[in-house]
Amino acid sequence: MIIGIDIGSTTTKAVAGEGGFIVKTVKTKASDAVTSATGALGKIIIESNLSISCVEKIIITGAGGVMINNEIFGITTHKIDEITAIGLGGMYLSKRDKVIISNIGTGTSIIEASKEKITHLGGTGIGGGTIIGLSKELLHTTTFEHILSMADIGDLTNVDLLIEDISDSGISFLNKKSTASNFGKMLDTAKREDVALGIVNMVYQVIGMISVFAAKSRDASCVLVTGNGSRNLIGQKILREISELYKIEFEFPADAEYATAIGAALSES
Ligand SMILES: Nc1ncnc2c1ncn2[C@@H]1O[C@H](COP(=O)(O)OP(=O)(O)OP(=O)(O)O)[C@@H](O)[C@H]1O
Ligand SMILES: [Mg+2]
Structure with missing residues (x-):
């Protein structure tokens, strides 16, 4: 399972992707980027009744993403710029190319x-x-x-x-x-x-x-x-x-x- 985390200026959103589809979404709000990202990850795992070992990779984006530079709980994190993420997400939601x-x-x-x-x-x-x-x-x-x-x-x-x-x-x-x-x-x-x-x-x-x-x-x-x-x-x-x-x-x-x-x-x- 791949987790996408968007640390926005106001709220943090996280989704779980499996085989090119989105299977779970959560929202959180915390005062700093690290608490937002770890909180969103924890929430998505607990609400999906999964174990952390199911998470292959975490991909972070959004204004607060620059604050995350290391692994999160031993899981590799990657970053993607926000504009690309919005573009890919928009194509997925619109079902258009x-x-x-x-x-x-x-x-x-x-x-x-x-x-x-x-x-x-x-x-x-x-x-x-x-x-x-x-x-x-x-x-x-x-x-x-x-x-x-x-x-x-x-x-x-x-x-x-x-x-x-x-x-x-x-x-x-x-x-x-x-x-x-x-x-x-x-x-x-x-x-x-x-x-x-x-x-x-x-x-x-x-x-x-x-x-x-x-x-x-x-x-x-x-x-x-x-x-x-x-x-x-x-x-x-x-x-x-x-x-x-x-x-x-x-x-x-x-x-x-x-x-x-x-x-x-x-x-x-
Ligand atoms: N229930 C809500 N709680 C908080 N904000 C809300 C709510 N409903 C609507 N909003 C509005 O949504 C805005 C935040 O939207 P969103 O989470 O998409 O932004 P963001 O990703 O944090 O910011 P950005 O993408 O500009 O960095 C807030 O400024 C607020 O006006
Ligand atoms: Mg945003």
């Missing part, structure tokens, strides 16, 4: 992956970390579920300047409910829930638009969304609205948050 991936983690990276080549097209520092950071300051919470439940009942018209605020009709292909300026209205009477939605909306609109431009620049009609940010239902809805306007489809595969760890586990099979 060519795919554009928008990996929404703490920040966001956009990758074009094919059997021949994996290319980092670019990205943005806007991501899940932006939601947490702005929420800490503006909403006085960093609990992700709480931020989302507030956003769920928020009213964007109290925060964003919409096309309908500045024009009697749509502009170009934008409809009246499209955002003209994120936080461009910001009424004094706006509630915390409205601000929560404004934050999530801004983050996903930025990610959606750079993903659209990346896809169009590569003649692609579809973007696979991975990372923890793929699982956010409000974010998915915002990306689907962009999809309708720009005719680029967004796909949210199962196990999207494990894409990077999956790519690591499958990189040598």
